[in-house]
Amino acid sequence: DTEVTQTPKHLVMGMTNKKSLKCEQHMGHRAMYWYKQKAKKPPELMFVYSYEKLSINESVPSRFSPECPNSSLLNLHLHALQPEDSALYLCASSQEGRNSAGQGAFFGQGTRLTVV
């Protein structure tokens, strides 16, 4: 099983709403990632969790709040978003450690978020 599952696939939310994106993998990977992708641009890294601890935060605004409840799950909590936050949000996982090889990163299908 090389699958990363994201839910929901589509989400429309108002600027005062609170919502969460969910990501799940069962490959035993210990690194998990959130990326944001705007139209016609490459994915941009937001957060990295390693062994369930936040390892990298790429200066993401606090209205995005990541959470890693266990080694298989990754959430992204959304609150008070702006219309410019509308994008495709991608989750990924990978096996390797900081300096070890692996088989690379595997991505979910993404959540297409629209903020109105």
Add this chain to the structure above:
Amino acid sequence: GIQVEQSPPDLILQEGANSTLRCNFSDSVNNLQWFHQNPWGQLINLFYIPSGTKQNGRLSATTVATERYSLLYISSSQTTDSGVYFCAVRPSGTYKYIFGTGTRLKVLA
């Protein structure tokens, strides 16, 4: 930080043609992957190729890590090959995967 540039940015081919996509990166990396992003946004793993050459059907890839580039070859292209191709690198000593600028491919029937 590391810079990852892909060329060409856009490519239009007739069905059956061959093509070469290039990925240049500015620093040493532990990992390099090629992805195909379909129109629905799914990033499909094509190759995990930190060095050397691999082939999978009509696709092959070569990475020359010492010279900091990778090539993706597509032979006998099909309309289903259309989409955006990204390389992504993981700089040495980090967990980050940094994406290249992408090549948008359109294959015409």
